[in-house]
Amino acid sequence: MHKYIYAALPLVIALAIISLLVGNHSLQFNAESWDILMISRIPRTLALILAGVSLSVAGVIMQQLARNKFVEPSTTGTVESATFGMLMMLIFFPEASVFYKLLVACISSVIGTALFLLILRKVPLRSGYVVPLIGIMYAGVIGAIITFVAYRAELLQSIWVWVQGDFSMILRGRYELLWLAGGLSLIAYFTADKLTLAGLGKQVSINLGLNYTLVFVWGLVVVSLITGVTVVNSGVIPFLGLVVPNIISLLVGDNLRRSLPLIAISGAGLVLLCDILARVINYPYEIPIATVMGIIGSVIFLYLLLREDSHAN
Amino acid sequence: MIQTHQLCLNYGSSQILKDINLTFKESGVTSIIGPNGAGKSSLLSLVCRLQKPSSGSVTLHGSNILQLDNAKLAKQLAILRQENHIVSRLTVEDLVCFGRFPYHQGRPSAADFEQINWAIELMELEEFKQRYINELSGGQRQRAYIAMVLAQQTDYLFLDEPLNNLDMKHSVNIMKTLRKAASEMKKSVILVMHDINFAASYSDEIIAMKHGEIIHQDTPENIMTNEVLSNIYDMPLKVEQIHGKSVCLYYL
Amino acid sequence: MQTNRLLLTPKMRLLIAAALALLTITLFMSFNVKASWEFTLMFRGKKLLTFLIVAFCISTATLLFQSMSNNRIITPAIMGFDALYMLIQTSLVFTLGAIQYAALNNYFKWAIEISILVVASSFLFQWLFIKKQFNLYLLILIGVVFGVLFRSFSSLMMRMIDPTEFGVLQDSLFASFNAADSYLLTISGVVVCLISGFIFRYHHQFDVMALGKPIATNLGINHADLTRASIVIITVLIGLSTSLVGPVTFFGLLVVNVAYIVCGTHLHRYLIPMSILTAIICLVGSDVLLQHVLHYNTKLSIIIEFIGGVFFLGLILRKKI
Numbered sequence: 042m043h044k045y046i047y048a049a050l051p052l053v054i055a056l057a058i059i060s061l062l063v064g065n066h067s068l069q070f071n072a073e074s075w076d077i078l079m080i081s082r083i084p085r086t087l088a089l090i091l092a093g094v095s096l097s098v099a100g101v102i103m104q105q106l107a108r109n110k111f112v113e114p115s116t117t118g119t120v121e122s123a124t125f126g127m128l129m130m131l132i133f134f135p136e137a138s139v140f141y142k143l144l145v146a147c148i149s150s151v152i153g154t155a156l157f158l159l160i161l162r163k164v165p166l167r168s169g170y171v172v173p174l175i176g177i178m179y180a181g182v183i184g185a186i187i188t189f190v191a192y193r194a195e196l197l198q199s200i201w202v203w204v205q206g207d208f209s210m211i212l213r214g215r216y217e218l219l220w221l222a223g224g225l226s227l228i229a230y231f232t233a234d235k236l237t238l239a240g241l242g243k244q245v246s247i248n249l250g251l252n253y254t255l256v257f258v259w260g261l262v263v264v265s266l267i268t269g270v271t272v273v274n275s276g277v278i279p280f281l282g283l284v285v286p287n288i289i290s291l292l293v294g295d296n297l298r299r300s301l302p303l304i305a306i307s308g309a310g311l312v313l314l315c316d317i318l319a320r321v322i323n324y325p326y327e328i329p330i331a332t333v334m335g336i337i338g339s340v341i342f343l344y345l346l347l348r349e350d351s352h353a354n
Numbered sequence: 355m356i357q358t359h360q361l362c363l364n365y366g367s368s369q370i371l372k373d374i375n376l377t378f379k380e381s382g383v384t385s386i387i388g389p390n391g392a393g394k395s396s397l398l399s400l401v402c403r404l405q406k407p408s409s410g411s412v413t414l415h416g417s418n419i420l421q422l423d424n425a426k427l428a429k430q431l432a433i434l435r436q437e438n439h440i441v442s443r444l445t446v447e448d449l450v451c452f453g454r455f456p457y458h459q460g461r462p463s464a465a466d467f468e469q470i471n472w473a474i475e476l477m478e479l480e481e482f483k484q485r486y487i488n489e490l491s492g493g494q495r496q497r498a499y500i501a502m503v504l505a506q507q508t509d510y511l512f513l514d515e516p517l518n519n520l521d522m523k524h525s526v527n528i529m530k531t532l533r534k535a536a537s538e539m540k541k542s543v544i545l546v547m548h549d550i551n552f553a554a555s556y557s558d559e560i561i562a563m564k565h566g567e568i569i570h571q572d573t574p575e576n577i578m579t580n581e582v583l584s585n586i587y588d589m590p591l592k593v594e595q596i597h598g599k600s601v602c603l604y605y606l
Numbered sequence: 607m608q609t610n611r612l613l614l615t616p617k618m619r620l621l622i623a624a625a626l627a628l629l630t631i632t633l634f635m636s637f638n639v640k641a642s643w644e645f646t647l648m649f650r651g652k653k654l655l656t657f658l659i660v661a662f663c664i665s666t667a668t669l670l671f672q673s674m675s676n677n678r679i680i681t682p683a684i685m686g687f688d689a690l691y692m693l694i695q696t697s698l699v700f701t702l703g704a705i706q707y708a709a710l711n712n713y714f715k716w717a718i719e720i721s722i723l724v725v726a727s728s729f730l731f732q733w734l735f736i737k738k739q740f741n742l743y744l745l746i747l748i749g750v751v752f753g754v755l756f757r758s759f760s761s762l763m764m765r766m767i768d769p770t771e772f773g774v775l776q777d778s779l780f781a782s783f784n785a786a787d788s789y790l791l792t793i794s795g796v797v798v799c800l801i802s803g804f805i806f807r808y809h810h811q812f813d814v815m816a817l818g819k820p821i822a823t824n825l826g827i828n829h830a831d832l833t834r835a836s837i838v839i840i841t842v843l844i845g846l847s848t849s850l851v852g853p854v855t856f857f858g859l860l861v862v863n864v865a866y867i868v869c870g871t872h873l874h875r876y877l878i879p880m881s882i883l884t885a886i887i888c889l890v891g892s893d894v895l896l897q898h899v900l901h902y903n904t905k906l907s908i909i910i911e912f913i914g915g916v917f918f919l920g921l922i923l924r925k926k927i
Contacts (some may be wrong), residue, residue, distance in 0.1 A: 108441055125758070163923060169441065170743035175922055176706075177750055182915035189908050233461030238452060240442050244404045244435060248430025249506070250456040258829055279754075294486055295442035298460070328765045335758030339751050350740065 045292060058315040060086045063320050077101065080213045083223035088208055088216040089316050090309040092275050097144075097308025098229055099267040100282015101346025102188045102260045103154075105240035105297075107161060110290070111173035111346070113282030114154075114250065114268040118176065121183035121267070122153020123272040124204050128187055134196050143218065147269035153183065155263055171348075206276035208316060208329035215274075224271040226305060229263050236260055240295065266325035278312060279331055284309060287345050355380055355541075356401060356431070356510060361410035363396055363566075370583035371566045374410070378510065381540040383533060387577075388563035389587055394546045395436060397434050397563070398512050400542045401544075402433035428456035431510035432503040434519065436546075440487065445496045450474055453505035473505040476531055478524075492519035500528060504535075511535070514546045529556045551601050554578050562586045578602065616869060616876040623868070623883040629733045630891040638898045657851055659794045661885035663847035665865070667840045668858030668860065669881050673816035673874070674836045675735060677902065678866065680746050680857045680919050685734075686753030687727060687844045688853035693756040694722050700763045712789040727841045735837075736830055790849065796848055799837055808875040812836075816872065828843065854907055857915020861885040864916070 047205060061082050068074045068082075072161075100113035107117065112119050125148030130142045157179055191197045231238070238246050239256045246253040271277050285308045286300075293300050315333045322328055361374040372391045377386060378401075386394050399405040401412050405417050412419045432453075444452075450473055454466040462470070474483060477497040479533060487495055496519045503511060511532075516524045533556050535541045547553040553560055554574040562570035562577065564586060570577060577583070578600035583591040593602050615620075634654060639646050668681045682688070698719065699707045707715070730752070733744060805812070814822045815832050822829045847854070865881035892906055 106441075110441060151427035160919075168741060168743045170741065170747045171922060174743055174747050175919060176742070176751070178915055178919050178922070182912060182919065186909060186913035189912065192905065192908060234455070235443065237444075239454070241440050244399075244433075245403055245438070246442075247424065247454060247808035248402065248428065248503075252424060290443050294444055294448065296444055296448045298730070300483060321763075324764045328762060331431050332758055332761050332765065334847055335754060336762060339758060342751050343748065343755070346744060346751070350744055 045149050046304055046306065048301065049310060051311065053310040055283060055332040056317065057086055057090065059309055060313050060317055061270070063274075063317055065325055081211075082212045084216050085208055085211045085316075087314070088211045088219050088275055089312050090283050091216075091223040092208075092271055092278065093281065093312030094305040095219070095267045095311035096271060096278055096281045096284040097224045097281075097304050098130065098226040101286035101297065101301070101304055102229060102236055103264050103282065104286060106158060106257060106260045106264070107172055107176075108240060108242060109169055109172040109178055110287055110349075111169065111283065111342075113280065113286075114174050114264060115277055115279045115322055116173050116176040116180060116283065117157045117276050118180040118183050118258050118271060119150050119154045119157075119265060119268045120204065120277045121180045123147070123150035123189065124151055125153070125183060125202065126269070127203070128194075128196065128200055129230040130193055131200070132190070132195055139218070143269060145274045146273050148201055150265040150269050151261060153333050154261055158261070163257075169349075189322045190288065204272055204276050206271075206334065207329040208275055209327045209329075211275065215228045218270050220272045222267045223262050225266055230305075233255070234257065237295065237297045274330075276331065278315070278334045281308060281334060284338050284341040284345070288341070294328060355414050355415060357402060358397075359411050361397075362408045363393070363400060363405075364408045369566055371400070371407075376561065376568060376571070378544055378557070379541050379542055380509070380575065381536055382541070382558035383536045383556055384544045384559045384561060385547045385551055386561045386563060387547055387550055387586065391562040393516050393566040394539075394563055398544070398546060399435070400431060402428065402431060404435075404510055406434065418424060424591040425456060428508075430508050430560065431512065432506040432508040433512040434499055434503045434514060434516065434523065436514040438499055443486045443488060445481055445484050445486055446474065446550050447488055449498055449500045450505050453502035456506065464586075469505050471506060473501040473575060476504060477501040478527070481579070493521060493524060494521055497524060497528075507540075510542045510544065512544045514544060517549065525552070525585060532556070533580065550578075550583065551606070553576075553601075556601060559582070575600065612795055612903070614870075616871045616873070616880075620876060620879055623880060623887070627883045627886045628891075630887050630894065634890045634894050640669050653893075655791070657889045657893070658886060659798065660847050660851055660854075661861075661889055662882050663799055663843040663850075664854065664858045664886040665881035666805070666878060667843040667847070668862045669865070669874070669878055670836050671811065671840050672810050672862060674833055674840075675745075676816065676818040677742055678863060679742075679859070679918070680749065682844050682855075683853065683855045683858060684746060684753075684918075685731075685749030686756055687841065688848040689753040689756035689760070690727060690730075690850045691723050692853065693760045694719055694726070696760045696763045698722075698765055704767070712755050713793070716789070716793055716849070718847075720842055723845050724838055724841045728837055732834065732836050737835055754877060767859075768904060794846060794850075801843065803840065804835075805874070805878060808832075809878070811870065812874040817873075825829060852907075856918060857885070857888075857910050860910070860914050860917055861888060863921075873876070900901050 061078070062075075064075050064082065066074070068078065070079060090345050096114070102115060103117060103119070104110055123146040127142060128148040129149070130137055130145050134141070137138050157176060160170060160175065160179065164175065187200065188197065191200045198268060235256045238249060238251050239253060239260065246256070268277065268279060286304050287302050289304045289307060312330070313332075316330050319330045319333045320330045322333075356378040358374050358376045360496060361371055361376075362369070362601060363371040374397060386397070388394055396405070396524070400407050401419075403412070403424070405514070412421065412494075416428065420480045445472065450470045451462055451466070453473065454462055454469060458466050474480060477500055479494070479497055479501060480492060482490060482498070485501065488496055490498065496516070500513070500516055503513070513532075516528060516532075520528065531551060532545070536543050536558075545553070554577070557574055559570060560570070560574055560577045562582070570582060579592060580592050580593055583593065587604075589603055589604075590602055591602050596602075631654065635647070635650055641649075641736075668683075671680065671682050671685075672678055673706045698715075699766075700867050702710075710718075734740065734748065740748065811827055811832055814825050814827050815826075815829065819829045822832075861884045865877060865884045868884065871875050871877070889906075896906060
């Protein structure tokens with residue numbers, strides 16, 4: 042495991058430095074450059090790292106809870122539920138502070154995710170592919186409700202733009218909530234063993250004396266809070282929580298105590314890379330990072346699906 | 355001592371278990387036999403608090419297991435179920451290490467690793483220690499699961515058809531290991547068995563189930579008779595004496 | 607089922623459905639007319655024509671697709687067909703430039719788009735349906751992810767197109783009969799006639815194909831060829847419907863499954879007209895209901911998306927596939 046971390050860490054640091062240097066304004070040693078660095082560039086890079094770390098961690102925890110490798114917050118209705126909460130706040134309490142918007146988004150995503158996991162209980166383990174399929178359709182149904190409500194309230198444009206991951210508006214003072222998501226990821230690391238154990242199933246967990254329900258609820262809360270924070274703050278990066286844990290799982294397995302640090306670092310790296318691409322592909326214009334990640338993520342997802350299938354045969 | 359009191363389990367209108375009153379001794383090997391659908395696996399799940407009974411209770415040394423602290427209980431009884439659907443990519447060592455979870459809560463000590471290595475050696479899995487369980491054959495994976503519950507070092511060990519997927523050599527090896535654990539380490543091993551000859555050769559006691567009820571609880575010698583076996587399995591069975599042991603050649 | 611069959615033959619059921627469809631169409635044309643008759647006929651007539659063609663395209667394409675892949679849950683839209691069409695349009699604008707693109711002859715443009723779509727989808731879906739034998743759920747999942755990939759690519763290219771040129775693209779992406787796109791009318795006429803003819807000629811083969819590859823092959827059907835032909839037909843139909851009203855994910859799934867239930871037979875001779883009639887009744891009827899009765903200002907597609915999503919979930923969860 043250590044060799045992978047030693048390989049990944051310098052790479053991620055290099056990406057972070059590149060991320061600081063890319064932009065319309067070329068940095069020099071003067072006060073103006075310093076301001077740009079402090080107000081815009083550093084916050085943006087930090088926000089990217091925090092979002093990358095926490096969304097990857099949320100993805101892998103979701104996979105333990107659903108006991109399925111192909112789920113993550115954006116394929117389980119978690120993102121859509123948080124968005125729904127946001128939308129309700131925008132309609133009924135547009136003046137509410139960010140904190141209350143966040144609170145409602147988190148509560149609503151806890152409810153939405155719990156409902157998804159309840160639906161899963163009704164499904165026998167016929168095939169591992171049914172679970173993500175149900176999740177995507179479930180997310181689609183909530184998405185349709187959001188579109189319906191937003192259309193009537195004439196918020197259709199703004200709500201989807203808000204949710205789509207975009208870091209071009211990140212400035213000092215407008216990203217700090219993401220530290221909360223980063224902190225949650227760190228706390229999650231200290232419960233890595235229990236989360237891995239919960240991933241082995243309820244009966245194995247009970248046999249080994251784990252308070253399964255407690256760990257389950259804890260995982261649910263972490264995933265929902267991280268998703269809520271990113272939805273409210275920077276928007277969500279699709280497939281990130283799916284592809285990063287799966288690739289790391291191929292390298293070092295699923296014992297989270299071992300793999301979680303690597304998942305976190307790689308998540309940050311991938312997000313930094315996508316953001317750099319998003320900024321240089323159509324320079325000087327920016328492309329939303331969600332679009333770039335949509336392409337990279339779906340290609341890797343397809344690869345994982347086909348790989349799994351050829352192994353199964 | 356584990357006891358069940360008027361234990362019942364219903365799914366809707368169908369009765370899976372009816373008024374089970376049993377006592378599992380503190381040491382020795384007990385085999386539970388019976389035709390498919392007799393309720394053997396359900397009984398194990400109830401006794402090991404994986405499932406809640408419809409009525410009745412299970413007690414360990416007199417106290418209801420549902421009221422005992424689950425974390426402490428995990429040091430006293432362990433269960434391996436028939437179906438273990440694990441999707442996580444864990445190495446054999448990781449898996450067996452989780453068997454020690456009740457003791458180390460995620461921080462395995464040197465003493466824990468001693469137990470882990472002991473269990474891995476016992477199941478002859480040294481060469482597969484760093485292999486992922488989803489890349490093993492069915493029999494190797496089954497041995498890894500058994501190593502996991504062995505490492506748990508509990509007084510009571512419940513195994514649901516432990517010989518699933520195993521070849522002859524490893525089946526015999528595991529039965530001998532369990533026999534030794536019961537005789538030398540004074541553990542109580544409770545097995546759901548399909549092969550009555552294996553059950554008869556290695557058990558101190560056999561419990562026969564049919565239609566959700568206990569129909570016999572006796573020594574192997576008393577169970578291995580033509581009448582009793584034919585009654586349990588609803589087919590004519592004949593017991594022969596080979597090398598002084600009772601054997602039922604049911605496949606003929 | 608047996609008693610039902612005695613009560614009403616499939617032919618009678620079709621007649622009833624046709625009568626219902628006529629009724630909704632009459633309602634649609636005559637309900638609450640305020641402007642002059644001439645204007646209303648023109649305006650509503652064009653809209654009605656769009657509905658009819660879309661109903662034909664989506665229901666036929668979905669039905670053939672399900673017969674081809676031998677199940678009742680996947681549809682071309684779920685497998686990303688219309689996302690692929692949008693991607694091809696976007697990449698044409700992207701490579702040619704908007705001015706060039708707009709200057710192209712309409713028929714020529716449509717022909718190019720559809721031929722690229724046919725070639726691309728033939729490759730993709732031959733691989734999915736003929737070369738590989740995927741588990742059904744995996745197949746759907748792969749289709750869904752491909753859809754995401756195509757959509758992401760489209761939106762990437764849209765972002766890279768100059769904003770002024772983007773307007774050109776948006777016009778062509780959401781063409782309709784309301785605009786002066788009479789060329790689409792001609793194309794639609796030709797497509798509908800050709801495909802109807804083909805299906806009329808071969809409908810028995812589709813009945814056998816729906817039994818699955820092993821049985822169809824055993825009964826002397828060249829399954830691979832028929833699958834290829836079906837993919838081409840489906841692609842053209844989806845291309846047409848997408849160029850008329852944009853992507854509609856779940857409509858086909860809903861309509862065809864209702865048709866299966868209502869029709870009481872597995873014969874394509876009845877199934878195809880029944881699903882087209884069902885689609886017409888749904889589209890036209892709900893438009894009347896939404897616009898004139900409920901005075902509800904919302905998009906039909908949003909409601910279809912919602913009901914269709916729930917229906918799809920129900921299909922998976924109830925294992926009735």
